[in-house]
Amino acid sequence: MSSETDETGAGKPPMRDALVAAAFRLFLERGYEQTTVDDIVALAGVGRRSFFRYFPSKEDVVFPDHERCLADMTAFLAGGSDDEPVRRVCDAARLVLRMYAENPTFSVQRYRLTRQVPGLRAYELSVVWRYERALAEYLRRRFAARREGTLQADVIAAAVVAAHNNALRSWLRSDGRGEAGTAVDHALAYVQSAFGGVPVPPVAEQPEDVVVVVARRGTPLWRVVQEIEATLGRG
Amino acid sequence: MSSETDETGAGKPPMRDALVAAAFRLFLERGYEQTTVDDIVALAGVGRRSFFRYFPSKEDVVFPDHERCLADMTAFLAGGSDDEPVRRVCDAARLVLRMYAENPTFSVQRYRLTRQVPGLRAYELSVVWRYERALAEYLRRRFAARREGTLQADVIAAAVVAAHNNALRSWLRSDGRGEAGTAVDHALAYVQSAFGGVPVPPVAEQPEDVVVVVARRGTPLWRVVQEIEATLGRG
Numbered sequence: 001m002s003s004e005t006d007e008t009g010a011g012k013p014p015m016r017d018a019l020v021a022a023a024f025r026l027f028l029e030r031g032y033e034q035t036t037v038d039d040i041v042a043l044a045g046v047g048r049r050s051f052f053r054y055f056p057s058k059e060d061v062v063f064p065d066h067e068r069c070l071a072d073m074t075a076f077l078a079g080g081s082d083d084e085p086v087r088r089v090c091d092a093a094r095l096v097l098r099m100y101a102e103n104p105t106f107s108v109q110r111y112r113l114t115r116q117v118p119g120l121r122a123y124e125l126s127v128v129w130r131y132e133r134a135l136a137e138y139l140r141r142r143f144a145a146r147r148e149g150t151l152q153a154d155v156i157a158a159a160v161v162a163a164h165n166n167a168l169r170s171w172l173r174s175d176g177r178g179e180a181g182t183a184v185d186h187a188l189a190y191v192q193s194a195f196g197g198v199p200v201p202p203v204a205e206q207p208e209d210v211v212v213v214v215a216r217r218g219t220p221l222w223r224v225v226q227e228i229e230a231t232l233g234r235g
Numbered sequence: 236m237s238s239e240t241d242e243t244g245a246g247k248p249p250m251r252d253a254l255v256a257a258a259f260r261l262f263l264e265r266g267y268e269q270t271t272v273d274d275i276v277a278l279a280g281v282g283r284r285s286f287f288r289y290f291p292s293k294e295d296v297v298f299p300d301h302e303r304c305l306a307d308m309t310a311f312l313a314g315g316s317d318d319e320p321v322r323r324v325c326d327a328a329r330l331v332l333r334m335y336a337e338n339p340t341f342s343v344q345r346y347r348l349t350r351q352v353p354g355l356r357a358y359e360l361s362v363v364w365r366y367e368r369a370l371a372e373y374l375r376r377r378f379a380a381r382r383e384g385t386l387q388a389d390v391i392a393a394a395v396v397a398a399h400n401n402a403l404r405s406w407l408r409s410d411g412r413g414e415a416g417t418a419v420d421h422a423l424a425y426v427q428s429a430f431g432g433v434p435v436p437p438v439a440e441q442p443e444d445v446v447v448v449v450a451r452r453g454t455p456l457w458r459v460v461q462e463i464e465a466t467l468g469r470g
Contacts, residue, residue, distance in 0.1 A: 034285050090333050125360045155429075159390045160399030166389040187386050194390075194429045 016054045018044045023061045025168030054114040058121045069099045077138040087141040089135045090188040111172040132161045163187035251289045253279045258296045294358045304334045312373040320377040324370045325423040327401040339411030346407040367396045398422035
């Protein structure tokens with residue numbers, strides 16, 4: 001919608017939102033490359049300076065919420081020194097998912113646009129990189145006492161981002177139908193199971209229940225784990 | 236070196252190498268932004284058309300070997316349907332390391348340059364993304380029968396790339412001193428241990444040697460795995 005129309009009826013949207021709405025209307029009608037900042041400000045009914053007050057470039061209007069989301073993520077991670085670290089970064093990744101899921105139509109439109117325009121793809125990669133670094137920096141702090149702390153932090157952060165994006169892209173490809181949160185939870189659980197952040201199941205009912213696994217020395221570790229998972233009913 | 240000098244004494248280097256050498260000499264002397272394609276071709280003693288025959292843009296001359304390395308990786312992955320899949324992608328990642336390690340001085344210079352120029356950072360991210368996609372596509376094919384195949388493929392590919400890059404960057408930050416291969420082997424072993432690609436140790440000497448692990452139901456899986464690793468002497 002432009003600044004002249006407000007389909008929600010909740011009053012005139014702020015100028016920043018109007019610019020995003022005008023931009024996307026034009027991107028969808030004419031294509032991204034064929035739309036200029038002048039076209040956007042004309043449709044939004046504001047001046048060029050207003051545009052550049054909010055967005056350093058035309059690319060930035062395509063991703064209007066990532067800076068806020070990155071700030072939210074950084075704040076969230078700054079507060080979580082008691083949580084299990086892998087779980088904490090998974091929860092941080094869910095903040096990004098929430099941003100996409102808040103506005104499925106917009107998110108799906110942007111996904112299609114980004115796939116068509118190489119420059120936007122590059123921009124998105126740099127944004128994803130910043131999220132990954134935020135997660136990795138948090139884990140590096142939490143793992144500071146580990147000999148392999150920076151390696152583990154970098155690998156786990158990358159795995160969390162890849163799992164999140166795998167689920168997010170599936171949801172975007174399905175045109176934002178279905179429950180994005182469930183898919184992301186499922187994907188992140190895979191990372192947690194691989195890197196030690198598996199939630200401890202309740203043990204109250206059978207506190208002394210013991211599992212015995214017998215394996216020939218030389219059995220690949222993954223096979224032993226598979227066996228234990230099956231035995232514990234987590235497979 | 237320029238096309239006029241050949242410090243190896245092995246004959247005049249190909250024009251492509253001369254262009255790369257001239258470009259880096261100027262990038263280091265004047266800075267990347269201050270160097271034009273005209274400057275590069277003048278120093279190399281060739282025309283502009285020769286430059287653009289080899290490199291679509293000034294950015295591409297900074298990463299002259301990635302296309303070849305990506306092609307090598309794709310070819311390598313096309314041939315590995317018998318190997319354990321996680322091990323295969325780790326071996327594919329080692330091809331990238333080898334490219335860097337072949338020419339430590341050049342790799343360290345480029346690393347410093349890339350950290351200074353945001354446009355080169357973005358270019359590098361897109362290259363890293365292409366390696367990651369090559370690994371993920373291979374794993375997706377190998378995991379085609381798994382219900383979670385694409386998720387696992389994406390996560391493992393990202394973990395392999397992050398581990399490789401963690402070790403590679405440590406080596407580059409140390410000015411290319413030390414054995415890059417050992418650090419990368421170590422980093423990739425961490426990914427293999429997390430995702431089931433642990434090499435099977437030789438079992439010939441004690442074929443019937445059996446390991447028994449007893450764990451209370453409800454013990455976090457990672458603790459059980461830690462215990463097994465310690466018992467098997469892989470910790």
